[in-house]
Amino acid sequence: MSDLIQTVIDSEEKADLRQFIGLLYQQEKRYLLRSDILRVFSEYCSQAQKEDSFFSGSLLGQLIYFTQEFILENESLCLVLRPVIARQEYCRINREDLRVEPLSIQEYLDLCDQTAGRFRPQDGDVLELDFQPFYDFSPSIRDSKNIGKGVQFLNRFLSSKLFQDPGRWQQRLFQFLRLHRHNGSQLLINERIQTLSQLSAQLKRVIAFVSARRPEEPYANFRFDLQSLGFEPGWGNTAARVRETLEILDALLDSPDHETLEAFISRIPMVFRVVLVSPHGWFGQEGVLGRPDTGGQVVYVLDQARSLEKQLIEDHTLAGLEPNPKVVILTRLIPNNDGTRSNQRLEKVYGTDNVWILRVPLREFNPAVTQNWISRFEIWPYLESFAIDSEKELMAELRGRPDLIVGNYSDGNLVAFLLARRLGVTQCIIAHALEKAKYAYSNLQWEELDEQYHFSLQFTADLIAMNAANFVVTSTYQEIAGTADSVGQYESHRTFTMPDLYHVVSGIDLFNPKFNVVPPGVNENIYFPYTRAEDRTPGDRERLEQLLFSLDDPDQAYGHLVDPGKRPLFSMARLDRIKNLTGLAECFGRSPALQERCNLILVAGKLRAEDSTDREEIAEINRLYEIIDRYGLDGKIRWLGVRLAKVDSGEIYRVIADRQGIFVQPALFEAFGLTILESMISGLPTFATRFGGPLEIIQDGVNGFLINPNALEETAEKLLEFVSKCEANPAYWQQISERAVQRVYSTYTWKIHTTRLLTLARIYGFWNYGSQENREDLLRYVEMLFYLLFRPRAQKLLERHFQRDSIE
Known part of the structure; x- marks a missing residue:
């Protein structure tokens, strides 16, 4: 990445770099994260009256794109660069002559300490934790796109070892097979097979033996025959299954590959x-x-x-x-x-x-x-x-x-x-x-x-x-x-x-x-499409519909809907800062157009601050009331302070779907998002934060929508655009609904x-x-x-x- 910095310095954009650095030093902060950096660069582009393409298409714009952090020293600007996923570089630009020099990790960490107001009087006065030496002799993935595919990599690595050094690894596989017992009983291989060569020879005999039997014949019928040949329970429940498992092992010993290795190891009964x-x-x-x-x-x-x-x-x-x-x-x-x-x-x-x-x-x-x-x-x-x-x-x-x-x-x-x-x-x-x-x-x-x-x-x-x-x-x-x-x-x-x-x-x-x-x-017994009327209980639907839209009970619900027939915007989460339900309420409050066409319904913990002992929840309860008052949302919002039974939480999504509603998950960050799967499998078009797991669950505009929870007006516009399309074409809501259901069933099941x-x-x-x-x-x-x-x-x-x- 130092080459890109030098390219900027050697180009016509050198003056832009100087001016941008000058603007950085006008900021109050001395430690800027990516969001701060993009904000300041956007300000620079505006002040310098740059064309829109400069923000991302210029050399300086490319450098900014790869920058994760700035640390502002008196004489130099330190950069944390991320040229590719999962790799970082550290360097320093001298403010006077724009000279670029690399930073070591230790120097970078020292600078972070100084930025935080901690000055080290001398070297060596801080504990350094370094786990890398323990991984130096382990197999390592090379391409960042394969991160998270550890077992696929490991299978390939192990099968290559079985091929390259068959004597050593086949012997370990043989010893591994002899290990397994359950409740005191030996599994897989007994003492009649003492060596790898014996195993290989007996495999051929047993495969021939079970091949001669009816495929569906129960294992119990020939169990003792297999034991006399050295094979204990664990290979299969029928002659066909035993034969298949033994043939996979035989193929693994003769010509190992990663698919055969996984197919065989995944059949070993070793988890009880x-x-x-x-x-x-x-x-x-x-x-x-x-x-x-x-x-x-x-x-x-x-x-x-x-x-x-x-x-x-x-x-x-x-x-x-x-x-x-x-x-x-x-x-x-x-x-x-x-x-x-x-x-x-x-x-x-x-x-x-x-x-x-x-x-x-x-x-x-x-x-x-x-x-x-x-x-x-x-x-x-x-x-x-x-x-x-x-x-x-x-x-x-x-x-x-x-x-x-x-x-x-x-x-x-x-x-x-x-x-x-x-x-x-x-x-x-x-x-x-x-x-x-x-x-x-x-x-x-x-x-x-x-x-x-x-x-x-x-x-x-x-x-x-x-x-x-x-x-x-x-x-x-x-x-x-x-x-x-x-x-x-x-x-x-x-x-x-x-x-x-x-x-x-x-x-x-x-x-x-x-x-x-x-x-x-998701639990498919509880969360399933709203269209499966035969699996729904009419009494539950009516009870929850009343709870959501009309029940007058101050212990369970706050707010009376003037027009309950409006399209419901629905969200369900804990009331804490990260889940950001108050942010959704403010987004709704700032958009009169959204209020005109929709109601906001929240299922969110407690209704009264005095009923909670959690500091974050108390703060969010108070903030939600303040937002309702500030934007005059009475008559347009329902806030349910209830703990739902699991079966009710499933039906409540479907009740919202009955009214062609929308599920909104506005979290500032979401590691994954189970509620997103729950709403999608129920058939609800879902709008979810683009920060975190939803980015991989939802294909934006195809089976759901991604939002920036920090951009309230932009989120409101995206919701309004969807509502307008649904009003113009009633089939549009149904299209997104069906694609959401298909997405979950194809990828996100507990069986998988x-x-x-x-x-x-x-x-x-x-x-x-x-x-x-x-x-x-x-x-x-x-x-x-x-x-x-x-x-x-x-x-x-x-x-x-x-x-x-x-x-x-």
């Missing part, structure tokens, strides 16, 4: 007991949604658990085994349960055979705190002891070790690491949202924010979990590596500083094949998700065994961060909790 970890919030099946810290993650984990059991039953049945998987959702027990079931140790998940919510109480360091709900930002001091106590509970409940542990969110991922480390189990993490990407300057201003958010603990926990994990599941590509003009959530953890705490020189290797994009689905997740668990299990990659040095480094950085800070927070009567 799964633990999903989600400690914070009110985790339950009823009466919890809409409470603080309780939303999409609860829905995600419950649906994932149900689908996992269903898929495991199918896999075990096809393998010829008695299907008896067990899935446990590990969360915390809350004694003061506020009418929920959060004080019950065990709760069976509806519609399953053997899926359970297991709640483990926090130790009573201060009962006034630990017996109540605790914010996700405050739960850190209790996680280590929670993991220790949970290990005993899980071993008793599962009657042995789990085969896979999946962490959820930062706290669950840390507990998953602690459990997996103690039990020697494959660990997967799912972030759902990394808070660092949500809050601008959160790392630079961590000390000021620590009183409320405790980012020093959270960011450290994130570094620990993402590096310790065997594999990482994300919902979208951009969650990992961003887009051409925005940094990904994981990418934001690669290089950063927390002044006076530590510098992160390399926090995560985005090109490591541990990353996999596996989007979730859990099949892929279990394949990942098996492939990474084989990789960890077969590669004999020494992860112990990495895990020791991670443990050092936990014991020397995380634990002391968590202990200080615990000491503060001892002084409190409750946690708000």
Whole structure:
């Protein structure tokens, strides 16, 4: 990128560069992020009366496009450039002679500290965290477009090893097959086969044996014949299935390729007991949604658990085994349960055979705190002891070790690491949202924010979990590596500083094949198209229609609609800053034209600030009332403060669709967006933020629409344009509705998700065994961060909790 800078300097735009730099130094800020940079450059183009094409078509415009940050020193301008996705460069331009010189990562981090008002008196006085050496000898993805396709890369890598060094890798595959047992019984291969050559010879005999039998003949009929030849249960439930599996193995040994490797490994019965970890919030099946810290993650984990059991039953049945998987959702027990079931140790998940919510109480360091709900930002001091106590509970409940542990969110991922480390189990993490990407300057201003958010603990926990994990599941590509003009959530953890705490020189290797994009689905029993009248309950539809449009109950609804027949603009989310429902209300308030043709209906937590203990929710409640008053929205808005049952949340989308309404998701940032899938599969045309996961779910203008939640007038115009098209052509609403439904069914189902997740668990299990990659040095480094950085800070927070009567 230094070449592009030099090209600008050597061109006729050199004067423009000087003038633009001069305008930068007129700004109050000395640290400018991308949004600030684009704003200032737009001001320059306007002041200099540049043609519209100059903004993006000029050499300077191209340089600005690739710039993520500016740091303004007295004598020079420092740039953070992102020439391609997932790669950054650092350089400095001297203000006097425009001389360009590179910056090291360490120099860049020092400058960030100085910008934040932290001056280092001498070199070497700050802790540097660098994980890159632990990845130097691991296989690495080269092309950034393949980030998030870790298992495909790993399959190709492993199959090439099987081809290049067949003796070594085939022997490891053979040993791997001999490992598997379940409930004390040997699976796959018994002691009659002692060597790889014996396996190869016996494969031919067994394939010939099962080929001579009827394809549909049950495995039980010839089980003992196969055992006498060295083959135990696990190959298939019929003669045809056994033959198919053995032929895949035979092909893998003779001529390995990545597709054959995945096809075979994905059939190995090695996952029977799964633990999903989600400690914070009110985790339950009823009466919890809409409470603080309780939303999409609860829905995600419950649906994932149900689908996992269903898929495991199918896999075990096809393998010829008695299907008896067990899935446990590990969360915390809350004694003061506020009418929920959060004080019950065990709760069976509806519609399953053997899926359970297991709640483990926090130790009573201060009962006034630990017996109540605790914010996700405050739960850190209790996680280590929670993991220790949970290990005993899980071993008793599962009657042995789990085969896979999946962490959820930062706290669950840390507990998953602690459990997996103690039990020697494959660990997967799912972030759902990394808070660092949500809050601008959160790392630079961590000390000021620590009183409320405790980012020093959270960011450290994130570094620990993402590096310790065997594999990482994300919902979208951009969650990992961003887009051409925005940094990904994981990418934001690669290089950063927390002044006076530590510098992160390399926090995560985005090109490591541990990353996999596996989007979730929706519960198709609850969320389905509004056109499926035979699956809808008329009484529910009528009740929810009344709730949405006319019910006069101050405890459940605020606002009376003067004209309930207008097209409804609908949104449903928690009332917090990031979800930005108040921004949608302001967008609606600023547009008289939108008010004339639509009503705004919000389902959003509580109606009264005094009923909440969450600071962000209280602020948003007060702001929503202020917006309603400022723009005179009485008669045009309905605000429901209700916690909906799951079946009601599904039907409520369909009721809005009955009236050809619109779903709007206005979040400032959305890691994925389950409500977007829910609305789309229900048949609602959906408008969603372009910041985050919706960018990959919605094809703008085809099966939905993307909006900039910061551009209120632009969003209102986009909504009005859609409404006008629908009024001019009634079939247009239906076209977008049908395409939205098709999009979800083709890509976002739990069947697709859990099949892929279990394949990942098996492939990474084989990789960890077969590669004999020494992860112990990495895990020791991670443990050092936990014991020397995380634990002391968590202990200080615990000491503060001892002084409190409750946690708000």
